[in-house]
Every structure is written in C-alpha cells, then in structure tokens.
Amino acid sequence: MIKELKHITKTDRDKAVELIFKAYSKPLQQYAVNQWQVEEDLIWDIIYKSIYKLIEVFNDKDFEHEAQMKAYLFRIFINYLKNAIRDKNTKQQGMIQVELSVNEEKKENPNESNNPQLMQLILILDELEDWKRVLLLLKSQGVSYSEIAKLVNKPEKNLKVYYGRLKEEVKQRLESVNEKNKSHG
Amino acid sequence: MDKTPLDDLLNQAFLDSDFDKTENQQLLNTVSESVLGEAKIALYKPSIFHRISGLLSNKVIILLVAIATITTAWLGLIANEDMESSLYLPRESIYLTAIPEEMDEVQTLSHIDRLDSKSFKLLKRPKNNFIKPVSAELLFPKINYEIPYIKIDSSIAEEEEYRFPVLTAEQASANQKRKGIMLKSLLKLEKDKYAEINVSKQIKNKQGYVMQNFYMRTSEVTNIEYKTFLFDILLKYRKADFLIAKPKQDEWLSLGSSQTEAMKDLYFSHPAYDDYPVVNVSRAGVEMYCQWLSGLVAKSMRNKKKIETIRLPYSFEWTYAAEGGNEKNQYPWGGPYVRNSAGCFLANYHPVKDQANADGGLFTVTAETYNPNDFGLYNMSGNVAEMVTYYQEDTLIGTKGGGFNNAAHFIQINSPDPNKGVKEPKPYIGFRPIVMCKDRLNRLVGVLGDNRNLHIAHREEQFKANEKRVIDFWDRHQNYALIDGGEFQLNDNQQYVKPFFIQKTEVTNANFTEFIEFLEEQTKTVLSQKFAPDGTQWGIKAFNRHYFTHPAYQRYPVVNISREAAIAYCNWLEVIMNAIEQGYAEQNETKAIQVKVSLPSHIEWIAAAGDMGKYNDYPWHSTLRNNGKKYEGQLMANFKYDSKEESNELDKDKPNVTAPVYSYWPNTLGIYNIGGNAAEMVNYEDGSIGAKGGSWNKPAKFMLIHAEDPFKGISEPNKEIGFRPIIRIVQ
Numbered sequence: 001m002i003k004e005l006k007h008i009t010k011t012d013r014d015k016a017v018e019l020i021f022k023a024y025s026k027p028l029q030q031y032a033v034n035q036w037q038v039e040e041d042l043i044w045d046i047i048y049k050s051i052y053k054l055i056e057v058f059n060d061k062d063f064e065h066e067a068q069m070k071a072y073l074f075r076i077f078i079n080y081l082k083n084a085i086r087d088k089n090t091k092q093q094g095m096i097q098v099e100l101s102v103n104e105e106k107k108e109n110p111n112e113s114n115n116p117q118l119m120q121l122i123l124i125l126d127e128l129e130d131w132k133r134v135l136l137l138l139k140s141q142g143v144s145y146s147e148i149a150k151l152v153n154k155p156e157k158n159l160k161v162y163y164g165r166l167k168e169e170v171k172q173r174l175e176s177v178n179e180k181n182k183s184h185g
Numbered sequence: 186m187d188k189t190p191l192d193d194l195l196n197q198a199f200l201d202s203d204f205d206k207t208e209n210q211q212l213l214n215t216v217s218e219s220v221l222g223e224a225k226i227a228l229y230k231p232s233i234f235h236r237i238s239g240l241l242s243n244k245v246i247i248l249l250v251a252i253a254t255i256t257t258a259w260l261g262l263i264a265n266e267d268m269e270s271s272l273y274l275p276r277e278s279i280y281l282t283a284i285p286e287e288m289d290e291v292q293t294l295s296h297i298d299r300l301d302s303k304s305f306k307l308l309k310r311p312k313n314n315f316i317k318p319v320s321a322e323l324l325f326p327k328i329n330y331e332i333p334y335i336k337i338d339s340s341i342a343e344e345e346e347y348r349f350p351v352l353t354a355e356q357a358s359a360n361q362k363r364k365g366i367m368l369k370s371l372l373k374l375e376k377d378k379y380a381e382i383n384v385s386k387q388i389k390n391k392q393g394y395v396m397q398n399f400y401m402r403t404s405e406v407t408n409i410e411y412k413t414f415l416f417d418i419l420l421k422y423r424k425a426d427f428l429i430a431k432p433k434q435d436e437w438l439s440l441g442s443s444q445t446e447a448m449k450d451l452y453f454s455h456p457a458y459d460d461y462p463v464v465n466v467s468r469a470g471v472e473m474y475c476q477w478l479s480g481l482v483a484k485s486m487r488n489k490k491k492i493e494t495i496r497l498p499y500s501f502e503w504t505y506a507a508e509g510g511n512e513k514n515q516y517p518w519g520g521p522y523v524r525n526s527a528g529c530f531l532a533n534y535h536p537v538k539d540q541a542n543a544d545g546g547l548f549t550v551t552a553e554t555y556n557p558n559d560f561g562l563y564n565m566s567g568n569v570a571e572m573v574t575y576y577q578e579d580t581l582i583g584t585k586g587g588g589f590n591n592a593a594h595f596i597q598i599n600s601p602d603p604n605k606g607v608k609e610p611k612p613y614i615g616f617r618p619i620v621m622c623k624d625r626l627n628r629l630v631g632v633l634g635d636n637r638n639l640h641i642a643h644r645e646e647q648f649k650a651n652e653k654r655v656i657d658f659w660d661r662h663q664n665y666a667l668i669d670g671g672e673f674q675l676n677d678n679q680q681y682v683k684p685f686f687i688q689k690t691e692v693t694n695a696n697f698t699e700f701i702e703f704l705e706e707q708t709k710t711v712l713s714q715k716f717a718p719d720g721t722q723w724g725i726k727a728f729n730r731h732y733f734t735h736p737a738y739q740r741y742p743v744v745n746i747s748r749e750a751a752i753a754y755c756n757w758l759e760v761i762m763n764a765i766e767q768g769y770a771e772q773n774e775t776k777a778i779q780v781k782v783s784l785p786s787h788i789e790w791i792a793a794a795g796d797m798g799k800y801n802d803y804p805w806h807s808t809l810r811n812n813g814k815k816y817e818g819q820l821m822a823n824f825k826y827d828s829k830e831e832s833n834e835l836d837k838d839k840p841n842v843t844a845p846v847y848s849y850w851p852n853t854l855g856i857y858n859i860g861g862n863a864a865e866m867v868n869y870e871d872g873s874i875g876a877k878g879g880s881w882n883k884p885a886k887f888m889l890i891h892a893e894d895p896f897k898g899i900s901e902p903n904k905e906i907g908f909r910p911i912i913r914i915v916q
Contacts, residue, residue, distance in 0.1 A: 041593045137198065
C-alpha cells in the first residue's frame with residue numbers, strides 16, 4: 001500500500017492529495033472541532049497544510065505500516081494547531097505566519113506559555129507517577145478506557161474511579177498553589 | 186458534559202508535551218489510533234466501465250468533431266464534383282465553346298495556360314454569380330462588436346509619447362448614451378445601483394464625528410463605467426488628466442502568475458470584462474472620477490434628491506454598511522465561516538494554498554456575484570479591496586474588505602488592513618463611492634430639545650415614534666395647545682421657533698391657590714406670603730378681600746402677582762408635571778417625558794397669538810364684533826371702551842373687570858383670551874420684560890398682535906397683568 005502511495009506522490013501529486021484528503025480529513029476535522037472549538041476555515045487550512053507537508057516528506061521517511069504514517073500526519077497536524085491557537089490567543093495579528101518544519105520546533109521549549117496555571121499543571125503532572133499522567137492526558141483527548149488499559153497495567157474497571165480521584169487531587173493541588181501565590185504576592 | 190477549566194488545561198498540557206520523548210510517543214500513537222484508526226486510504230483500480238465512462242467524457246467530443254469535419258468535407262466534395270475548377274473559375278465557365286479533346290477529364294490551371302488564346306473563344310463569366318468562390322471570409326466571418334474595441338497601449342514606455350486612442354463618431358455617441366444612463370440612475374438613486382443606509386442611532390466615533398445617512402453603490406465600480414469617464418475626458422481634450430486617471434495594466438505582471446499577460450492586454454479593453462471591477466487605478470484617478478460625477482450632478486437640473494457630494498467612504502461608514510445593521514457580524518453575511526453548509530464559497534478570496542480558483546474566481550469576478558448582505562451590497566469582502574479614508578489618523582489612505590489574493594482572515598470586516606498607506610495602483614484594489622444628500626431633518630427635532638447641532642437625520646419610524654409620544658402627552662394634558670415650530674416673518678426678519686405647548690387659558694385663581702397651599706404645607710416658610718397676590722392694588726374693597734379667595738372667582742385669571750411669583754409657579758409646575766410623567770411611564774413601561782416650563786418669549790407669544798405669522802391683526806383674525814349670524818354684534822374680547830364708541834344693547838353683560846378664562850371665542854389654535862382680559866407676561870429678546878395682549882382696562886388697539894407694550898419694564902404686581910406658561914419637551 002505504501003509503495004503504491006509513494007509511486008503516486010512522485011507522478012501525480014494531486015491525486016495523492018485527493019486520496020489522503022478523502023481518507024483522513026473528516027476525522028481530523030471532527031477531532032479539532034470537538035476538542036478545540038476552532039473555526040472551520042482555520043481547520044481546513046491546517047489540514048491542507050499538513051497533507052502537503054506529509055507528501056513533501058513522504059519519500060524521505062520509510063513508513064512500514066499505515067499506522068506509522070497516520071501517527072506522523074497527526075503529529076504534523078497537532079503542531080500546526082498549536083501554533084494557530086497560540087497566534088489566536090496572543091492576538092498578534094500583524095505578524096506573518098512562518099511555517100516551521102517538524103524538526104525546527106524542537107528548539108522551542110514547549111513548556112513556555114503565557115498561562116501560569118498551565119505551568120503549574122505541567123509541574124504537577126511531572127511529579128505524578130507515569131500511569132496517572134498517561135490516564136489524565138489520554139482521557140482529556142477522548143480516548144476510551146479499553147485503549148488506555150492496554151498501555152497502563154491496570155484493570156479496565158478501576159480506571160474510571162482512578163480518573164475521578166486523580167482529577168480531584170490535581171484540582172486541590174492547583175488551588176493550594178494559587179492560595180500560596182496570592183498570600184505571597 | 187460541560188468542560189471544566191481543568192479539562193481545558195489538561196487539553197492544553199497534552200498539546201504542549203514534547204513528543205520526541207519515548208514516553209510521549211506512545212501517547213501520540215494511541216491518540217492517533219483513536220482518531221484516525223478506522224480511516225483507510227482506498228486505492229482502487231478503475232473497472233472497465235469506469236474507464237469507458239471516463240473516455241466518453243473527454244475523447245468522444247474530439248472524435249465527434251473529427252467525424253463532423255470529415256463528413257462535411259466529404260459531402261462538400263460530393264456536392265461539387267468539379268470542385269477544383271470552381272475554385273478558380275465559376276462553374277458555368279465549363280460551357281466553353283471550344284474544349285480541346287485532350288483535356289476532358291482533368292481541368293487545372295496548367296491546362297488553361299497551355300491553351301492558346303485561339304482555342305477558347307470565350308471565357309464567359311456568368312451574369313448571376315450566385316455560386317461564389319469559397320473564401321476565407323465566409324468560413325471565418327469577422328465579429329462586429331457594438332461596443333468599441335479599443336486597445337489602450339500599456340506596453341509603451343513612459344519616455345515615449347503616449348498614443349492616445351482615437352474615437353470614431355459612433356463610439357463617441359455610444360459613450361454619451363452610456364453617460365446619460367449612468368447619470369439618470371444616479372439622480373434617481375435607483376435601488377438596483379444605490380443602497381440606502383440609514384443610521385439607526387447616534388453613532389459617534391472616537392474623534393467626535395457623527396455619522397450621517399448616505400447612499401452606497403451596491404457593487405464596485407466596473408470597467409465600463411470607468412471607461413465612459415475616461416472617454417468623456419478624452420473628448421474634452423483633457424489629456425493630462427487622462428494620463429493620470431488611466432489604469433496601469435502593467436501591475437498585473439507583479440502578481441507572479443502565468444495568466445497575467447493576457448489580463449494585462451485584455452482586462453480593461455475587452456468587452457467581456459465590462460462588468461468586472463476596475464483595478465490598477467491610482468487614488469488621484471479615483472478622486473477625479475468622483476469629481477466628474479458630482480460635476481455632472483451639479484449641472485443637471487433634475488437633482489431632486491438634493492445630492493451634494495460623491496466621495497470615497499470613511500472606514501467607519503464602510504464597516505457600518507458591511508455589517509448590515511448588526512454590530513457582531515464578522516463577515517457581511519454573518520459568519521463565522523466563509524463557506525455555507527453545502528460547501529459553497531461565499532466570497533472571492535484566496536482559500537487554499539496554490540489553489541486560488543477553488544472558490545470560482547482566479548482573479549476578480551463580476552461585480553455582482555455571490556449573495557448581497559442585508560443592505561443589498563455585493564462583494565463587500567473579497568473580490569477587490571475597496572479604498573477608504575481613515576478619519577484623522579496617521580495614514581489616511583487604506584483599503585477595506587480584502588481582495589482576491591488575501592486569505593480568509595483579511596476579508597473579515599474588522600480585520601487589519603493589508604494595504605494601508607498604498608497609493609499606487611494595484612491589481613487587487615478597486616473602489617466603491619458613496620453619495621451624500623442634504624439632510625431631511627428638523628421636523629420634530631425641536632420638540633425633543635436642542636438637537637439642531639447634530640447631523641443626524643431621523644428615520645421615519647423614529648419620527649413617528651416621537652410623534653406618538655408627543656401626541657400621548659398632549660392627550661393627557663388637554664388644556665394645552667401644540668404649536669408646531671418653524672420659520673415665519675416678523676418685521677421683515679425671518680424668525681425661527683421651536684415647537685412648544687402653550688396653556689389654552691391664563692392661569693386662574695384656582696391654579697394659583699394650589700401653588701400657594703403647596704408652599705404652605707411643604708415648605709412652611711414665608712414664601713407663601715411673599716408670592717400671594719397683592720390684594721391692595723384693586724382699589725375696590727370687595728375685590729381686595731374676595732377676588733383671590735372667593736369661590737365665585739376661582740375661574741378668573743390671577744392678577745396682582747409679581748414676576749417672581751409667576752416664575753416660581755412655573756418651576757413648581759415643572760416639578761409636578763415631571764413627576765406625573767414619570768409615574769405614567771413606570772406604569773406603562775415607556776420612556777418618561779421630561780418637560781421644561783417657563784414664561785413665553787415675545788416671539789413665542791406672537792407665534793401663538795397669530796398662528797405662526799398668518800395673522801397680523803387681532804388674534805381672532807376678524808373685527809372687534811362678531812360677524813356670524815348667531816352671535817352677531819357681540820364683542821370678541823374683554824377690553825375697555827373708548828369714550829367715543831357707542832355702546833350696544835348686547836354689551837350690557839360686559840364685565841367690569843376680568844372675565845372668566847374660558848369666555849369669548851378662541852383663536853384658530855384654541856387659545857382663549859390671548860387678546861384682552863389679562864395682559865400676559867413675556868420676555869423680550871433684549872432681556873427686558875413686559876406684558877402683551879392688552880387688558881380689560883386698555884383700549885382695543887393694545888390687543889393687536891404687533892401693538893406697543895404699555896406694561897414694559899413692570900415687574901411689580903398690577904391688576905391688569907396675569908400670565909400664561911409654556912411647556913417644552915426636553916426628552
């Protein structure tokens with residue numbers, strides 16, 4: 001399957017775009033709309049960008065399975081989404097959008113953000129155990145418990161309870177940190 | 186399930202995590218599987234049916250065309266067997282008198298050369314040439330355009346002399362016709378071309394400019410309109426202006442696309458692009474166009490709509506027009522998306538990278554495509570960026586609305602301006618002018634207060650709503666007469682009066698006792714004694730004691746009061762009326778009316794007495810005695826006889842002093858005893874005071890509207906002076 005796709009990207013680029021678009025655009029769009037509530041026009045722009053990027057890079061990378069390709073495409077998509085949302089929030093509308101490739105974004109520190117609460121959350125998450133962090137993050141993206149149970153070595157039935165308790169714990173920690181900051185500053 | 190802020194934070198934390206670490210790569214893989222897990226690319230090979238259907242769509246047409254040409258040629262050959270001969274000679278030349286036997290089958294030019302001149306005696310051309318030789322003209326006829334196809338040279342360098350186009354007489358007359366049609370539609374302000382935009386509320390921008398109603402062109406200015414302007418200038422030998430105003434088609438090449446060379450040559454010249462918006466025009470050219478139009482309007486005699494100026498819009502006028510009356514609109518059609526639910530594009534812009542024509546327009550489209558907004562304006566966002574001026578900002582020049590080369594973000598109404606400060610012509614900048622008319626205002630503006638300095642024209646609905654309020658107020662206070670404001674002449678001067686209410690009768694003793702009792706109860710001060718009428722002025726004991734207090738005299742006008750008392754009464758009345766109106770408004774959930782009560786000025790009194798300058802004699806506009814049948818001979822007012830006048834039998838009931846306020850006949854506005862009875866206090870323009878209208882103790886000549894004032898400067902209590910307040914609505 002992937003060999004044929006490679007052949008198509010070399011000869012007929014538009015057809016490759018069409019095939020990928022037909023297969024993957026709708027779930028990506030639904031994911032972005034449900035999770036992020038971004039404008040449709042922005043989402044379509046980002047989807048097109050990520051597909052073009054994938055086709056550029058297709059021949060350099062050696063994908064073994066289709067799942068690898070999907071993961072790579074998803075990664076590109078998330079990066080563009082992140083930049084778009086950041087631009088929206090900071091309201092720097094006069095700036096020109098510079099397209100960063102996947103490799104260049106490593107230089108940026110992903111933990112830098114204007115939101116202090118976010119920083120605190122990330123610190124709290126780092127202190128937690130691995131499986132707890134995984135549970136929280138995956139559940140926030142809408143992944144089902146059955147799939148989480150494959151990663152985490154816990155029984156599926158207990159995951160719901162764990163999730164509820166974890167959320168309360170994190171909330172309390174955040175509030176205590178906020179109170180400390182208020183009393184200090 | 187509602188999302189808590191913690192969920193949003195977790196969402197954001199997932200995005201910010203570093204996916205190069207191995208721990209997070211698993212996260213990514215699981216999420217991508219859950220999102221994209223079921224999607225698969227479908228690589229299919231087309232079946233035979235698909236292939237054939239594909240072929241049929243493209244190649245059958247070519248085949249058919251080929252077959253058609255071959256068959257026509259073949260049929261032509263069959264029809265004209267001697268086709269070769271007819272190419273060079275008419276057919277009937279075959280009937281030569283002498284044909285050499287050798288050349289029976291083939292006849293070519295060469296055989297004619299070989300023939301001697303003796304061998305064929307005649308080479309007759311038949312008289313009826315209905316079989317004509319087939320020429321290229323018949324096969325490929327010329328296309329005659331009705332509109333002049335004039336190619337304006339754009340490729341000549343500036344150093345060389347510019348070759349001005351030359352118009353024939355037909356082209357010039359066609360241009361004049363088009364000019365007439367444009368002017369006609371402008372003077373009438375036709376709804377198809379000019380949309381009326383009413384400002385519904387008082388809109389002031391930060392710099393203090395107040396918006397006025399205006400008319401806006403529904404589409405951008407098209408090529409054909411700009412062409413009429415240019416040719417009109419040419420016909421008047423304004424060559425320098427022509428060079429300034431002419432569009433520079435070289436700018437098309439700056440776009441960097443492969444199809445712009447054709448656009449450079451054809452966009453402005455070819456008649457197929459007549460309805461497309463004009464581009465590549467400089468700011469000076471646009472202003473010339475606007476001046477040309479306003480010049481035409483000024484010369485014409487049929488300017489009924491009172492058009493004053495035609496100009497480019499300010500930025501806030503443009504945004505108001507684009508919003509369609511709704512402040513929250515992101516796009517002229519609402520928003521927040523640029524495509525509708527069926528996936529169709531709603532504007533001409535640059536939607537996708539490398540695909541500018543995904544929305545149907547590679548460059549510009551005709552000026553009236555896509556759907557108009559609520560005001561009926563086409564293509565406010567997208568297509569071409571429209572020139573505007575910024576009001577009192579650093580860079581006055583800019584555009585609004587975005588063009589066909591801008592992304593979706595820049596065609597929003599309130600997006601930043603990508604072309605700020607650009608004076609030069611560009612292929613994505615056009616323009617759309619607005620038309621300003623004279624204000625049709627000041628009908629009821631005065632009733633609502635001193636709003637004459639605002640440049641707002643009331644809409645008809647607002648006018649009617651205000652009118653309703655005023656009429657409601659009038660219904661509740663039937664003892665007042667409404668006087669419409671306006672202009673009237675007084676002693677060869679034009680006077681202006683704002684509308685007001687005037688009491689139909691003079692203030693009575695009953696009214697005044699209310700006031701005094703209010704003072705006694707509420708204030709408990711000496712004011713009640715101060716403002717009470719002075720009973721010593723009568724000179725007759727009975728009146729001194731009883732005039733103000735006896736119930737028989739309750740409906741008689743109050744006299745013997747000082748000016749201060751009258752003004753205090755007006756203030757008290759104002760407070761009482763405002764309270765009544767507020768109570769009424771709270772009950773009925775409407776806006777409360779606020780009023781102002783005062784003594785009338787000289788001009789207002791004249792307006793009330795003479796019905797806005799219609800009469801200049803007595804207020805009742807007739808003789809001193811009644812002329813009608815029923816009351817013939819009776820006096821029309823309460824005044825003092827001259828000793829020389831004879832009395833009448835009917836005058837036996839003539840009063841000694843004042844008369845009740847509702848006696849005699851009212852004037853045309855319903856005001857009683859404005860002439861005679863008690864003189865009414867007025868304020869003059871100089872600042873002096875007096876009392877007009879004549880009184881029961883003065884001869885008839887003082888009752889004339891423009892008579893002298895015998896009470897000028899008197900502010901002390903007098904037995905002949907009463908008063909009558911007026912009311913003005915403030916809100």
